[in-house]
Amino acid sequence: MTTLQLGLLYAGSTVAALFSGIPIAFALGGVATVFMMIFMPAASVDTIAQNVYEELASITLLTIPLFILKGAAIGKSRAGKDLYDALHTWLGRVPGGLGVAVVLACGLFAAMAGSSPATCSAIGSSGIPEMRRRGYSPGFAAGLVAAGGTLGILLPPSIVLILYAVASEQSLGRLFLAGLGPGLLLVALFASYAVFQWRREFKHAQSVAYGGGAHSPILADEHFTMAERMVALPRVLPFLLLLTGVMVALYGGIATPSETAGLGAVMALVLVGIVYRAYKLADLRPIFEGTIGESGMLLMIIGMSLLYSYVMSYLHISQSAAEAIVGLHLSKWLLLTAILLLVVMLGFFLPPVSIILMTAPIILPPLRAAGFDLIWFGVVMAVVMEMGLIHPPVGLNLFVINRIAPDIGLGPVIRGTIPFVLLMAVGVVILSLVPGIAMWLPNAVYK
Amino acid sequence: MSAHAELDLSRIDVPRVGILGAVQSVLDVVNNVLAVASALAIAAAGLVLTWEVVGRYFLDIASDWQDELSTFLLIGATFASASWTQARRGHVGIDALSMVLPPSVDRIRRRLADLAACVFCAYFSWKCWNLLTEAWVDDQTTPSAWGAPLWVPYSCMTFGMALLAFQQALQVLAPRKDAV
Numbered sequence A: 001m002t003t004l005q006l007g008l009l010y011a012g013s014t015v016a017a018l019f020s021g022i023p024i025a026f027a028l029g030g031v032a033t034v035f036m037m038i039f040m041p042a043a044s045v046d047t048i049a050q051n052v053y054e055e056l057a058s059i060t061l062l063t064i065p066l067f068i069l070k071g072a073a074i075g076k077s078r079a080g081k082d083l084y085d086a087l088h089t090w091l092g093r094v095p096g097g098l099g100v101a102v103v104l105a106c107g108l109f110a111a112m113a114g115s116s117p118a119t120c121s122a123i124g125s126s127g128i129p130e131m132r133r134r135g136y137s138p139g140f141a142a143g144l145v146a147a148g149g150t151l152g153i154l155l156p157p158s159i160v161l162i163l164y165a166v167a168s169e170q171s172l173g174r175l176f177l178a179g180l181g182p183g184l185l186l187v188a189l190f191a192s193y194a195v196f197q198w199r200r201e202f203k204h205a206q207s208v209a210y211g212g213g214a215h216s217p218i219l220a221d222e223h224f225t226m227a228e229r230m231v232a233l234p235r236v237l238p239f240l241l242l243l244t245g246v247m248v249a250l251y252g253g254i255a256t257p258s259e260t261a262g263l264g265a266v267m268a269l270v271l272v273g274i275v276y277r278a279y280k281l282a283d284l285r286p287i288f289e290g291t292i293g294e295s296g297m298l299l300m301i302i303g304m305s306l307l308y309s310y311v312m313s314y315l316h317i318s319q320s321a322a323e324a325i326v327g328l329h330l331s332k333w334l335l336l337t338a339i340l341l342l343v344v345m346l347g348f349f350l351p352p353v354s355i356i357l358m359t360a361p362i363i364l365p366p367l368r369a370a371g372f373d374l375i376w377f378g379v380v381m382a383v384v385m386e387m388g389l390i391h392p393p394v395g396l397n398l399f400v401i402n403r404i405a406p407d408i409g410l411g412p413v414i415r416g417t418i419p420f421v422l423l424m425a426v427g428v429v430i431l432s433l434v435p436g437i438a439m440w441l442p443n444a445v446y447k
Numbered sequence B: 001m002s003a004h005a006e007l008d009l010s011r012i013d014v015p016r017v018g019i020l021g022a023v024q025s026v027l028d029v030v031n032n033v034l035a036v037a038s039a040l041a042i043a044a045a046g047l048v049l050t051w052e053v054v055g056r057y058f059l060d061i062a063s064d065w066q067d068e069l070s071t072f073l074l075i076g077a078t079f080a081s082a083s084w085t086q087a088r089r090g091h092v093g094i095d096a097l098s099m100v101l102p103p104s105v106d107r108i109r110r111r112l113a114d115l116a117a118c119v120f121c122a123y124f125s126w127k128c129w130n131l132l133t134e135a136w137v138d139d140q141t142t143p144s145a146w147g148a149p150l151w152v153p154y155s156c157m158t159f160g161m162a163l164l165a166f167q168q169a170l171q172v173l174a175p176r177k178d179a180v
Helices: A003-019 A024-039 A042-056 A063-075 A079-090 A097-113 A116-133 A138-153 A159-168 A172-210 A226-232 A237-251 A257-275 A281-314 A317-327 A332-346 A352-369 A374-390 A396-404 A410-433 A436-445 B018-057 B066-080 B082-087 B103-137 B151-173
Strands: none
Touching: A003 A024, A003 A281, A003 A317, A024 A042, A024 A281, A024 A352, A024 B103, A042 A281, A042 B066, A042 B103, A042 B151, A063 A079, A063 A097, A063 A116, A063 A159, A063 A257, A063 A281, A063 B018, A063 B066, A079 A097, A079 A116, A079 A226, A097 A116, A097 A138, A097 A172, A097 A237, A116 A138, A116 A396, A138 A159, A138 A172, A138 A374, A138 A396, A138 A410, A159 A172, A159 A281, A159 A352, A159 A374, A172 A237, A172 A374, A172 A410, A172 A436, A237 A257, A257 A281, A257 B018, A257 B066, A281 A317, A281 A352, A281 B018, A281 B066, A281 B082, A317 A352, A332 A352, A332 A374, A332 A410, A352 A374, A374 A396, A374 A410, A374 A436, A396 A410, A410 A436, B018 B066, B018 B082, B018 B151, B066 B082, B066 B151, B082 B151, B103 B151
């Protein structure tokens, strides 16, 4: 059997196993094991358990459960609502300030919690009703939170970037720093759109009111006193200190990424215990249940995906596929476009963890050969996978929003996210034209 | 990121009546104990890594066991909680075909998918068992100065995957009308 035939059989078997409904981890592990039995030396199948253990026994990968614990501790507390309330009081005078506050709160919360659904849920559960009460259209309010939540896979400590660092053998510290600029770019794009759309809805409400129609709450003037603004700060400051403390520990040479994950998790639990008095068993239970459920599922997928990639590499499928792509002699940007479209299509069905681990051995060598910086590409890939969180059919954030605001309906939520998908595409174009947005900071810190 | 990580409680389908229900009740106790142990292991790993920073940075105590211990704890937590996660259908899969297949065909598809996953996990557990016995007999340790025994993580993998396969078998055998 030629490598091409073998590769097609491997891909076909994988698609069949995944679409049969077998959980992703066991589908990938099963396909890899069957191919080991048939196409690899008999003794190799005896090493599957050891392979998975050795791949998982990476201290970088094992930061994931601890970052998830940190996110769960913050996500299950009232920190999201407090953060959003505080920003709202400070941005009250800005046109569309409520929407801008939601975007900023999503960005900050995502950086603390590192989870897109947790960000959507924490900010959206108070932000969406508040925006609707102030006259924002339901789709706009939902789209703003769904899109803001996606920042969780771009801003450090993004689990997607941790996995990409392992798959591409790039520095995790550099990747985290490279995610900051594009994260801020997306925050700026989303906030600008929030102001633009608010103005449109404000003008529409004005014309309705002038015509004798209903007076929308969006027309109401908001004002917060300095005392109200100051009162909102104390509950938020400890978490902002946690955010900066973790970054200082990581980049100040105090702690390694794994130590930072442990330190962050412990500090988050302590802060939630002190600030929200969440130290009883009933408070801790959902935090730990969420952590073991999510991290167990993710690490099982990661372990089996790495076994899958090992088999693909042993059978020379990934190398041959990479050589074939290089052999196409595509122009640099056509190659990038084709690969990003592939990532978008895979994002219809697969979570980012599987996309990264399954495709990295195939797509990274041609990208490196074409002269792309793999740190830069990792960040661009993360932005593209962010789109997958808010576009149908499996955009996870859409379903989180649908759960916390079921009366809006999935249709308006999807329509509300479309402008943000386009803004992310614009973000990818800007990052391609100005790669320094991503690379300036890591290049400045790691000289 | 936690894409696709939310548990779909509507899909929990463990048996609750008859002999299978009784077996599931026992397994629930084991799953819950292991879930608590996993939670404690993750918290302990956080404390170990925090101690590593505090010890090195503030107390000038250098040691080499923390990374390996936290690795053991986190691998142990992953495999020990696998069956608990499976009971809640927390191991996510692609369910797109359920939207296009007739319900009766889709039920068969789900059952076959569960069976395939169960066979794989049982096989993987057997391979872990081989690894465990080898590590035990040969007294294998990690290559570091600490030299931690490898049978510890291997035993978590073996029993975790065996329990996971057992949980999946119960879900395959559970009559749908009795499932909760």
